[in-house]
Amino acid sequence: MPDMSYSAEISISDDEPCACGSCGWRGPAGLLKEIEDCALDPGDASPAGRCSECDSLAYLDRPADRVREAAPALREALAEMAQLLVDIDEAGGFAILRRRFLKFPDDKGAKRYLAAHDRISAADAKARAALTATE
């Protein structure tokens, strides 16, 4: 890949909320320091300045950016939860609840378990669809 460099002018208002990519500092853009030189890969978020606490690159702190930043951890948690449901199912956990319902269809506890099973199945399907969409 060719080694390319360019200069960029950043224009944001001083009160835009920003967050440090390293130390967790949050504050208005007006407190950021100038970036001067930095290396970015294509696709990296554009930094807004340098953190006044630790000198790392800081970025606009918008809800969409926070979701994007949290996406890998959310994806991992979702995959773990989906696997947990498979483990419970394979351990016969759901079958036990279903047998109890079939044996005692009027039992309130069994009905509640069955309703929970349906919700868990729906949540599992939703999680799998969301995970598939990110592959």
Ligand SMILES: [Zn+2]
């Ligand atoms: Zn920092």
